[in-house]
Amino acid sequence: MTEPAAAGRARARSERTRSAILETALRLFAERGYDKTTMRAIAAEAGVSVGNAYYYFTSKDHLIQGFYSRMVAEHVVLTRERMAGQTDLAARVGIALACWLEVAEPYHRFAGQFFRNAADPASPLSPFSHESAPARLEDTALYREVLAGTGLKVSPEIADILPEMLWLHQMAVVLYWVYDRSPGQHRTRELAARTAPMVARIVTLSRYKVLRPLVRQAESLVRDFLIVDEEEAPGRDAV
Amino acid sequence: MTEPAAAGRARARSERTRSAILETALRLFAERGYDKTTMRAIAAEAGVSVGNAYYYFTSKDHLIQGFYSRMVAEHVVLTRERMAGQTDLAARVGIALACWLEVAEPYHRFAGQFFRNAADPASPLSPFSHESAPARLEDTALYREVLAGTGLKVSPEIADILPEMLWLHQMAVVLYWVYDRSPGQHRTRELAARTAPMVARIVTLSRYKVLRPLVRQAESLVRDFLIVDEEEAPGRDAV
DNA sequence: CCTGAAAGTTGAACACGTTCAACTAGGAGT
DNA sequence: ACTCCTAGTTGAACGTGTTCAACTTTCAGG
Numbered sequence: 156m157t158e159p160a161a162a163g164r165a166r167a168r169s170e171r172t173r174s175a176i177l178e179t180a181l182r183l184f185a186e187r188g189y190d191k192t193t194m195r196a197i198a199a200e201a202g203v204s205v206g207n208a209y210y211y212f213t214s215k216d217h218l219i220q221g222f223y224s225r226m227v228a229e230h231v232v233l234t235r236e237r238m239a240g241q242t243d244l245a246a247r248v249g250i251a252l253a254c255w256l257e258v259a260e261p262y263h264r265f266a267g268q269f270f271r272n273a274a275d276p277a278s279p280l281s282p283f284s285h286e287s288a289p290a291r292l293e294d295t296a297l298y299r300e301v302l303a304g305t306g307l308k309v310s311p312e313i314a315d316i317l318p319e320m321l322w323l324h325q326m327a328v329v330l331y332w333v334y335d336r337s338p339g340q341h342r343t344r345e346l347a348a349r350t351a352p353m354v355a356r357i358v359t360l361s362r363y364k365v366l367r368p369l370v371r372q373a374e375s376l377v378r379d380f381l382i383v384d385e386e387e388a389p390g391r392d393a394v
Numbered sequence: 395m396t397e398p399a400a401a402g403r404a405r406a407r408s409e410r411t412r413s414a415i416l417e418t419a420l421r422l423f424a425e426r427g428y429d430k431t432t433m434r435a436i437a438a439e440a441g442v443s444v445g446n447a448y449y450y451f452t453s454k455d456h457l458i459q460g461f462y463s464r465m466v467a468e469h470v471v472l473t474r475e476r477m478a479g480q481t482d483l484a485a486r487v488g489i490a491l492a493c494w495l496e497v498a499e500p501y502h503r504f505a506g507q508f509f510r511n512a513a514d515p516a517s518p519l520s521p522f523s524h525e526s527a528p529a530r531l532e533d534t535a536l537y538r539e540v541l542a543g544t545g546l547k548v549s550p551e552i553a554d555i556l557p558e559m560l561w562l563h564q565m566a567v568v569l570y571w572v573y574d575r576s577p578g579q580h581r582t583r584e585l586a587a588r589t590a591p592m593v594a595r596i597v598t599l600s601r602y603k604v605l606r607p608l609v610r611q612a613e614s615l616v617r618d619f620l621i622v623d624e625e626e627a628p629g630r631d632a633v
Numbered sequence: 634c635c636t637g638a639a640a641g642t643t644g645a646a647c648a649c650g651t652t653c654a655a656c657t658a659g660g661a662g663t
Numbered sequence: 664a665c666t667c668c669t670a671g672t673t674g675a676a677c678g679t680g681t682t683c684a685a686c687t688t689t690c691a692g693g
Contacts, residue, residue, distance in 0.1 A: 169671075194650060204673045206652080211671095215650065283573060331619070334522060346619055353611055363604060372592055380570070380585055407689090408641075433680060443643045445682080450641095454680065 173211045175201045180218045185261060189219075189268035219269055220286060222262070227290045229258045231297050244305045245355035248321065251301055252328055252347035256340065259332070263340060270333050282326065295322045313361065313370065316377045323381070324354055412450045414440045419457045424500055428458075428507035455519050458508055459526075461501070462519070466529045468497045470536050483544045484594035487560065490540050491567055491586035495579065498571070502579060509572050521565065534561045552600065552609065555616045562620070563593055 179201040183192040194215055198205045212218050234254040238247050259266070282291060298318040302309075309317060328350070332343040361370045418440040422431040433454055437444045451457050473493040477486050498505070508519075521530060537557040541548075548556060567589070571582040600609045 172671080193648080195648090205650090206674065207672050209651070281573075334520075342619070346615075349611070349615060353608060353615075356608055360604065360608070365599065365602060365604070369592060369595055369599070372588070376585075376588060376592075380581070411641080432678080434678095444680090445644070446642050448681070 172203060172207070176203060176208050176211055177218065177221050181222055184218075184222070184265050189265040223287070224290050226258055226262075227293050230255050231293060233258060234297060235300070238301065238304060242305050243355075244302070244307055244358060245352040247301045247304055248324075248354055249348060249351035251297065251321075252325060252351060253344065255325065255329070256332065256344060256347065259329075260340070263332070263335075266333050291322075294325070295319055298322050298325075307358070309358065309361070313374055316374060316381075317358070319381055320377060321354065324350065411442060411446070415442060415447050415450055416457065416460045420461050423457075423461070423504050428504040458519055462526070463529050465497055465501075466532050469494050470532060472497060473536060474539070477540065477543060481544050482594075483541070483546055483597060484591040486540045486543055487563075487593055488587060488590035490536065490560075491564060491590060492583065494564060494568070495571065495583060495586065498568075499579070502571070502574075505572050530561075533564070534558055537561050537564075546597070548597065548600070552613055555613060555620075556597070558620055559616060560593065563589065 176197065180192070180197045183197060183200065186192075194205055194208055197218075198208045201208070234251045237250045237254060241247055241250065262269075281287060295318045298321040301321065302314070302317055328343065328347050331346055332340055335343045337343075360366060415436065419431070419436045422436060422439065425431075433444055433447055436457075437447045440447070473490045476489045476493060480486055480489065501508075520526060534557045537560040540560065541553070541556055567582065567586050570585055571579055574582045576582075599605060
């Protein structure tokens with residue numbers, strides 16, 4: 156499985172160009188915002204031609220995919236670290252959200268411009284798109300850990316879809332965050348701090364008999380409309 | 395309060411140009427989609443210059459504001475008509491959603507491109523923006539009617555915010571709709587049909603004692619993070 | 634009727650994202 | 664060494680949304 160040294164050198168060179176472009180782009184995004192960063196500026200600062208940037212990244216949007224996956228990775232690591240030892244569900248959910256906000260903070264300034272494009276279902280940046288699947292799966296996996304770390308017993312069917320629902324909750328918080336213009340986004344932090352216990356409470360309440368039908372309905376709903384995504388649902392043409 | 399005939403004539407002329415541009419734009423949007431409709435094409439077909447289009451509409455996005463308010467008006471009328479005589483909450487909510495989908499259907503094709511821009515908080519098209527307030531208020535008022543039409547008694551504090559929550563539910567359905575590529579958007583219709591009874595059920599369940607704390611929390615949450623919008627919240631700079 | 638200001642209108646010009654035909658290495662096969 | 668061939672790279676050119684200084688029309692006030 157070894158490869159010729161020459162090929163390795165070539166690949167390294169290519170990789171260097173690629174990451175030079177990406178680094179420059181992210182830096183400029185953070186400095187000036189997404190809209191005010193032109194492809195020409197990125198290319199110039201990275202020391203390549205405009206066309207070259209397009210050789211590596213299909214569009215300006217695609218540059219963000221790199222940023223996104225990097226952020227998710229950071230989020231997972233930080234959350235794992237902070238959650239350690241904590242077994243209360245509300246606390247763990249709260250930590251996961253707080254970590255996301257912490258990791259995302261430097262980019263809040265251009266988050267709006269970023270999400271504008273992400274909202275187009277056709278865009279590969281949409282959180283529901285095929286291209287975003289890796290990042291999405293990584294994040295739902297994190298919420299699986301969030302749940303697993305509590306001693307909580309939830310009925311197995313629900314346990315299956317709960318991580319997706321927690322992820323959805325995070326998406327809602329993220330949505331609020333995008334719109335949040337309060338200093339340091341403290342309002343979003345407050346929202347997270349207040350909804351985390353509610354979510355946890357709902358999970359424990361879900362065992363009550365009165366709520367059973369509702370829970371069952373909700374479960375089949377999520378299963379039909381969120382999980383099926385992989386084959387027939389929105390984002391793809393149905394047969 | 396009468397005005398000179400000349401001023402009236404001038405206003406009429408101006409209004410004619412304005413609506414000629416808007417009509418043309420909406421027609422072309424429906425025909426070719428938002429992205430493929432250029433400002434030059436709109437201006438040409440409307441028989442005006444490009445600059446003139448910008449005299450009446452600050453940007454291409456602003457053309458959609460007109461479309462949006464028109465749609466809300468249709469939605470309100472149709473829903474009122476169909477709801478008449480029906481007193482069951484689930485049914486009424488279901489009707490309201492079905493009507494929205496019916497009214498919106500012709501525009502589904504370019505809805506994605508449209509919502510891309512609406513997702514930018516800075517954009518006046520955002521459903522939470524100041525510019526969208528009239529349409530938003532009209533729609534929440536509709537949901538106030540939806541509730542009023544049932545004999546249901548809900549505790550007064552909740553009754554206050556329930557319309558906003560129903561509107562939020564509609565927004566969620568709309569979000570799904572935007573992403574829905576199933577033929578005739580039947581999946582969204584199904585989603586609406588299935589969630590409407592659940593929403594109604596939650597409303598009636600909200601009186602149970604076990605749920606009281608949760609309901610109270612939810613209520614203050616909505617009050618703090620959704621209603622306050624008017625002064626301090628996201629979309630505006632805090633002090 | 635005249636006049637000046639306001640409202641309306643024009644199209645060339647700008648900056649941007651994106652494309653593409655052409656060019657340049659650099660290494661594999663002989 | 665020589666030839667290809669592929670991956671990498673270039674920048675001029677295209678189509679777009681948007682701006683703006685200049686022009687034209689309209690009409691209230693004299």
